[in-house]
Amino acid sequence: DIQMTQSPASLSASLGETVTIECRASEDIYNGLAWYQQKPGKSPQLLIYNANSLHTGVPSRFSGSGSGTQYSLKINSLQSEDVASYFCQQYYDYPYTFGAGTKLELK
């Protein structure tokens, strides 16, 4: 199975700050990566697919980048509504696997 190592596990940032979350795959996943946002008590919501494509309706302050085994999610100009947990998921190969998540809080 492809292991997804996500960092950091938690993050505290101020409004307006830029935040970056990383995911490292145990092997090349050829951009088969998605990022999800999950708010407390809600289901995950797709932000980014194919490593760098913004899902419909997602604010442009979210962006994804990376290739091979290293990927990142960047949030520009952090807003209060961005407080949530974020998960990466590889769908290059079965079984699909998720990172352990990053909990983003306001400083």
Add this chain to the structure above:
Amino acid sequence: EVQLVETGGGLVQPGKSLKLTCATSGFTFSNAWMDWVRQSPEKQLEWVAQIKDKSNNYATYYAESVKGRFTISRDDSKSSVYLQMNSLKEEDTAIYYCTGGGDYWGQGVMVTVSS
């Protein structure tokens, strides 16, 4: 409006069975690859199973942790996907979500396996 509604969860004893249903609307279900994803009480997400569409012969895939115990199926005439869960274990306790290719998610249904 896209909707996915999971039902069938509850409290069940170890070794017993449960069947989850995900009823959908608002998108072309027959073309969608459908997945079940679960979230443990520790908040870890785990992909459980996938079923592809008719053009892909309804191929199915499973996580190793559920292979041989869980069965995913679909009924395109009802725009619904199912998860038959047999020989349930305490570690199957989780919120179960159905999702259409990751784009659309249901609200989730709780499954608790405990004696």
